[in-house]
Amino acid sequence: MNSIVTQRFINCHDKLKKDQRIKSSRQFALSLEYLPQSLSEILKHRRDVTIELLRKAIDKYKINPVYLFTGEGPMFMKEEDHKSFRVLTIVTDTQNDERIVHVPMPAQAGYASESSDPTFIQDLPSFSLPDYKYKVGTHRSFDVAGDSMEPTLFEGDKVVCSYLEPNLWESSIKDNYVYVVVTKGDVLVKRVHNHIKDQKCLKLISDNGYYEAFDMKITDVKEIWYVRAKISPFLPSPQNIKNILREEISDLRDSMNQQSGIIENLYKTIEKLVDQQSKN
Numbered sequence: 001m002n003s004i005v006t007q008r009f010i011n012c013h014d015k016l017k018k019d020q021r022i023k024s025s026r027q028f029a030l031s032l033e034y035l036p037q038s039l040s041e042i043l044k045h046r047r048d049v050t051i052e053l054l055r056k057a058i059d060k061y062k063i064n065p066v067y068l069f070t071g072e073g074p075m076f077m078k079e080e081d082h083k084s085f086r087v088l089t090i091v092t093d094t095q096n097d098e099r100i101v102h103v104p105m106p107a108q109a110g111y112a113s114e115s116s117d118p119t120f121i122q123d124l125p126s127f128s129l130p131d132y133k134y135k136v137g138t139h140r141s142f143d144v145a146g147d148s149m150e151p152t153l154f155e156g157d158k159v160v161c162s163y164l165e166p167n168l169w170e171s172s173i174k175d176n177y178v179y180v181v182v183t184k185g186d187v188l189v190k191r192v193h194n195h196i197k198d199q200k201c202l203k204l205i206s207d208n209g210y211y212e213a214f215d216m217k218i219t220d221v222k223e224i225w226y227v228r229a230k231i232s233p234f235l236p237s238p239q240n241i242k243n244i245l246r247e248e249i250s251d252l253r254d255s256m257n258q259q260s261g262i263i264e265n266l267y268k269t270i271e272k273l274v275d276q277q278s279k280n
Contacts (some may be wrong), residue, residue, distance in 0.1 A: 005068055006042060012063050012075050021061070026080065032056040052118065088163065089121040090138055098138060099126040100160065103146045105143040108187040112222070129160070133228070138163040140225055142180050144189050148206040152178070157232045159189060161225030169224060170196040182223035188216075189227070 013028060022028045029039040041047045057063050062077045082103055091099045102125045103111045114120040127141075128134070144157040153159065161180050164172060173179065173194040181188045181204065191204035196218055205213040 003048050004071070005054075006045075006049045007094060008068050008071065009054065009057070009063075010043055010067075012057070012061070013043065016061060017073055032060060055118075071157070080170045088138060089118045091124075091126045093123060093128070097135070099128050099130070100134060100139045100141055101126045102141045102158070103143070103187065104143050108142070108145070109185070112182055112185050112187055121181065134160070139228075140180070141231070142187055142189065144230075145187075148208050148211045149178070149189055149191075150208045152207045153230060153232060154232070156234070157230050159227045160231065161227050164224045164226050166224075168222075169218070170194070173202070178227040180223075180225040180227060181221055182225070183216065183220050184222060 005172075013022075013025070016028065017025070022031070025039055025043060026036040029036040032053060033056065038047070042049055042053075054065075054068060058065055058068075064073055064075055064077045066073045067075050073152055091101055101121060104125070107124060110120060110123075119253045120247045139160060139162055141158050141160045144153045144155055144159060146155055159178070159180060164179075173192055173196070175193045176191055179190065179192045181190060181192070181202065188204060190204035191207060193205065195201050195203055195215070200213075200218050202218065202221070204216050235239055
C-alpha cells in the first residue's frame with residue numbers, strides 16, 4: 001500500500017528527527033493535528049499519507065512539494081521559497097478537466113480565511129466556460145461587492161479571473177489593470193499599481209472617485225487573480241444606447257430652452273417695472 005510519495009514523506013519525517021527539529025513522531029503528529037496512531041501506521045508502511053497531511057506538513061515544516069511528488073530538489077524549502085508557495089485547491093469534472101470555482105459574496109470572508117482548506121473550496125459552486133482560454137491554468141470567479149468600482153463594475157457583477165503565481169507578482173502585475181486581491185481577511189476587487197519592487201506594496205485604486213486609494217503590504221496578500229472578463233446581470237433597455245443618450249441630450253436641451261424662456265420673460269418684466277418707475 002506504500003506509495004513513493006509516502007516513502008518520501010517518511011524520509012522527511014526521519015530527517016526532521018535526525019536534525020532534532022522534532023522531538024518525536026508523536027509530537028510531529030500532534031503539531032499537524034493528526035492522530036499519532038494514524039501516523040504510526042504510515043511510518044510502518046501500512047497506509048499512505050493523505051493530501052491533507054501533506055498540505056499541513058508543507059505549511060508547517062516547509063517540506064518541498066517538488067521533492068515529495070517528483071523526488072527532485074531538496075527535501076525542504078528555503079524561507080523565501082516557502083513564502084511564495086501556496087497549495088491551491090482545484091475542482092475537476094468527470095473528464096478531469098478543471099472547473100471554474102465561484103466565490104459568492106456570502107462566502108468571501110470565509111474564502112479569505114479558509115482559502116487553503118480543500119473542503120471549503122470543494123463545497124463552493126463551480127462551472128465551465130466554452131472559451132479555450134479558460135481551459136488552460138486555474139481560474140476563479142468572484143462576486144463584486146459594493147459600488148467602489150463603478151462605473152466599470154457594479155454590485156452583483158461576477159469577475160472571471162486567472163490565478164497569478166506569487167513568484168510572478170513583482171514582474172507580471174500591470175499598472176491600472178483590475179485584479180482580485182485576497183488578503184488575510186477580505187476579497188478586494190481593485191485597480192492596481194505595482195510597487196512591490198521598491199515599496200513592497202500594492203496601491204489599490206477604486207474607479208469610483210468617492211473612495212480613496214490605499215496601500216496594501218505585500219505580506220498581507222494571500223492570492224492575486226487577474227480579471228479577464230465580467231458576467232453582468234444588468235442589461236440596457238431594449239432601445240439602442242446611442243438613442244438613449246440622444247433622448248437625454250434632447251431632454252436637457254428642452255429644459256435649457258425652457259429656462260432661457262423664463263429668464264427672458266423675467267428680463268422683460270424687469271424692464272417694464274423700470275420704465276414705470278422712470279415715468280413716475
